[in-house]
Amino acid sequence: xxxxxxxxxxxxTLVKGDLHxxxxxxxxxxxxxxxxxxxxxxxGFSVDGHQYIDKAIALGATTIILExxxxxxxxxxxxxxANTREALARVSANFxxxxxxxxxxxxxxxxxxxxxxxxxxxxxxxxxxxxxxIIGTIGTVIGDKVFQNKNTTPESLNLQQIFAxxxxxxxxxxxxxxxxxxxxxSRVAHSSFKTGIFTNLTPDHLELxxxxxxxxxxxxxxxxxxxDYNIINADDPYGRRLIDRLRDRAPxxxxxxxxxxxxxxxxxxxxxxxxxxxxxxxxxxxxTVKVNLPGTIYVYNSLAAVATAYANQFxxxxxxxxxxxxxxxKGRLEVxxxxxxxxxxxxxxxxxxxxxxxxxxxxxxxxxxxxxxxxVYASDGESGTxxxxxxxxxxxxxxxxxxxxxxxxxxxxxxxxxxxxxEGMEACKGDYEAVVDRRDAIAFAINISQxxxxxxxxxxxxxxxxxxxxxxxxxxxxxxxxxxxxxxx
Ligand SMILES: CC(=O)N[C@H]1[C@@H](OP(=O)(O)OP(=O)(O)OC[C@H]2O[C@@H](n3ccc(=O)[nH]c3=O)[C@H](O)[C@@H]2O)O[C@H](CO)[C@@H](O)[C@@H]1O[C@H](C)C(=O)N[C@@H](C)C(=O)N[C@H](CCC(=O)O)C(=O)O
Ligand SMILES: Nc1ncnc2c1ncn2[C@@H]1O[C@H](COP(=O)(O)OP(=O)(O)OP(=O)(O)O)[C@@H](O)[C@H]1O
Numbered sequence: 001x002x003x004x005x006x007x008x009x010x011x012x013t014l015v016k017g018d019l020h021x022x023x024x025x026x027x028x029x030x031x032x033x034x035x036x037x038x039x040x041x042x043x044g045f046s047v048d049g050h051q052y053i054d055k056a057i058a059l060g061a062t063t064i065i066l067e068x069x070x071x072x073x074x075x076x077x078x079x080x081x082a083n084t085r086e087a088l089a090r091v092s093a094n095f096x097x098x099x100x101x102x103x104x105x106x107x108x109x110x111x112x113x114x115x116x117x118x119x120x121x122x123x124x125x126x127x128x129x130x131x132x133x134i135i136g137t138i139g140t141v142i143g144d145k146v147f148q149n150k151n152t153t154p155e156s157l158n159l160q161q162i163f164a165x166x167x168x169x170x171x172x173x174x175x176x177x178x179x180x181x182x183x184x185x186s187r188v189a190h191s192s193f194k195t196g197i198f199t200n201l202t203p204d205h206l207e208l209x210x211x212x213x214x215x216x217x218x219x220x221x222x223x224x225x226x227x228d229y230n231i232i233n234a235d236d237p238y239g240r241r242l243i244d245r246l247r248d249r250a251p252x253x254x255x256x257x258x259x260x261x262x263x264x265x266x267x268x269x270x271x272x273x274x275x276x277x278x279x280x281x282x283x284x285x286x287x288t289v290k291v292n293l294p295g296t297i298y299v300y301n302s303l304a305a306v307a308t309a310y311a312n313q314f315x316x317x318x319x320x321x322x323x324x325x326x327x328x329x330k331g332r333l334e335v336x337x338x339x340x341x342x343x344x345x346x347x348x349x350x351x352x353x354x355x356x357x358x359x360x361x362x363x364x365x366x367x368x369x370x371x372x373x374x375x376v377y378a379s380d381g382e383s384g385t386x387x388x389x390x391x392x393x394x395x396x397x398x399x400x401x402x403x404x405x406x407x408x409x410x411x412x413x414x415x416x417x418x419x420x421x422x423e424g425m426e427a428c429k430g431d432y433e434a435v436v437d438r439r440d441a442i443a444f445a446i447n448i449s450q451x452x453x454x455x456x457x458x459x460x461x462x463x464x465x466x467x468x469x470x471x472x473x474x475x476x477x478x479x480x481x482x483x484x485x486x487x488x489x
Contacts, residue, residue, distance in 0.1 A: 002022065003023040004020065009094075015072075022036045027061065034061075038061065038062075039053065041064065085187075088157060089160075092160040103163065105194055106193070107178040107196050108175065108196075109198055123323065124319055127325070128314065134174070135159070153179045156188070175308075176188075184208070194228040223246055263282070264303055265281045332462075336478040349374075350376075358458060363398070370399045371403065378412035391424070403435055408468075438466060
């Protein structure tokens with residue numbers, strides 16, 4: 001592509017150089033710069049990309065987009081913009097010929113439930129043989145091709161490349177989890193969303209957003225980018241604020257919920273240990289929905305999928321068939337071991353709200369105690385004391401016994417993390433034992449469990465590794481449970 005075409009709709013100041021030249025590739029990491037390419041210098045959280053401009057030039061970059069007033073002595077084109085992350089999104093979309101303008105892009109945001117909603121949607125689309133691309137925590141799915149991303153919502157350059165690949169594979173529909181980080185850091189800027197879906201908002205990621213208000217405003221940005229539908233959970237207090245904001249605006253608003261009077265509404269809900277049945281009422285009629293996952297949260301997540309599929313013109317029959325076809329979701333209240341005496345469940349709950357909901361979902365069906373194994377993961381730049389205490393408070397209130405252990409401590413002081421959870425537990429007079437090694441903690445929980453007890457191992461869900469320091473160790477909880485059980489026999 002020619003550089004001047006690449007710069008379409010980008011506001012910039014030409015500091016020096018020529019625009020009539022080739023722009024063969026784009027890089028935001030100097031280590032990935034290449035011949036005749038454009039290097040976009042991003043001021044990061046840990047380092048400043050501007051300091052790698054010379055490295056990018058050495059690898060062949062001939063155009064530099066920057067946001068700081070620094071001299072670039074080499075014979076290259078230099079463009080100055082207000083925000084390089086935003087500019088990266090603009091030129092990336094241009095480079096790949098604005099792929100989202102040719103597709104039906106559905107964006108899901110909210111603290112919890114995004115991945116599960118995606119699974120329900122994928123199954124509904126499959127009912128009619130319509131292929132749906134996926135971008136999110138489970139990775140990127142383009143037909144049979146599945147690959148992991150560094151982030152839940154990838155950086156704009158990677159994202160636009162993925163969209164272009166979907167278009168090339170004749171995949172016209174894509175559902176994407178849109179994180180608040182992505183919205184704040186312009187990763188999804190210049191993507192055209194037909195539909196935005198809001199699941200809920202509870203405390204998380206406050207290391208980046210500082211307050212719930214800022215966190216909410218980051219999420220709310222998605223709904224300024226949609227063209228056809230905004231689909232909102234009306235039972236969530238932040239969802240109601242969004243509804244008030246969006247009610248008199250295009251695009252169309254579709255609400256869902258259980259408690260409030262909503263367009264897509266669940267009633268007559270019957271909960272069972274492993275599944276839930278409810279009636280969904282829509283403007284086009286009612287149907288019985290069977291969700292093969294327990295608890296209210298999966299009523300909400302399946303309702304979000306019903307509303308999205310409804311907005312996308314699927315019939316109620318296709319929708320309920322699609323939801324019933326989801327037999328379970330990896331690491332989401334997944335029963336990894338069961339015999340007549342005991343049950344062991346793995347769940348991805350890693351926020352105070354999701355931990356509380358997971359424990360409350362299990363409680364009515366537990367014949368004995370609930371033994372919880374959990375830790376608190378290290379989040380970049382976050383000291384996390386508040387979150388550790390909040391998680392301990394939930395554990396003390398909702399489990400009968402907790403085994404406090406490690407999650408992904410990464411570079412943070414693991415003993416400190418555990419000590420702060422323990423302090424929270426002591427303050428709430430919870431019954432607990434601290435076992436630093438997560439495998440030992442699981443073995444301990446299994447060892448002390450008695451007939452009728454349920455063990456919930458929370459935090460890692462579908463993940464298959466544990467990050468301690470800079471090392472990623474294999475850690476598959478379902479396999480670990482099976483190994484421990486086998487040894488005990
Ligand atoms: C806090 C945060 O969001 N950080 C993101 C940010 O990294 P950063 O600003 O720290 O990057 P940096 O290391 O300071 O580097 C700055 C720039 O210099 C460049 N560089 C660096 C070194 C070099 O030799 N040459 C060079 O050019 C880098 O490529 C980068 O462009 O920009 C990077 C590129 O897009 C992201 O990968 C990175 O996500 C990190 C890995 C991360 O952990 N992010 C989390 C918090 C996140 O985004 N999470 C959400 C999901 C949350 C959820 O729902 O659970 C997500 O969407 O994944
Ligand atoms: N609607 C919901 N409300 C509260 N908690 C939920 C809800 N849905 C799922 N959860 C909890 O959150 C965990 C993660 O669910 P899911 O992966 O669907 O959410 P997510 O939004 O994709 O999360 P993340 O962005 O952290 O990957 C589940 O294991 C469950 O404990």
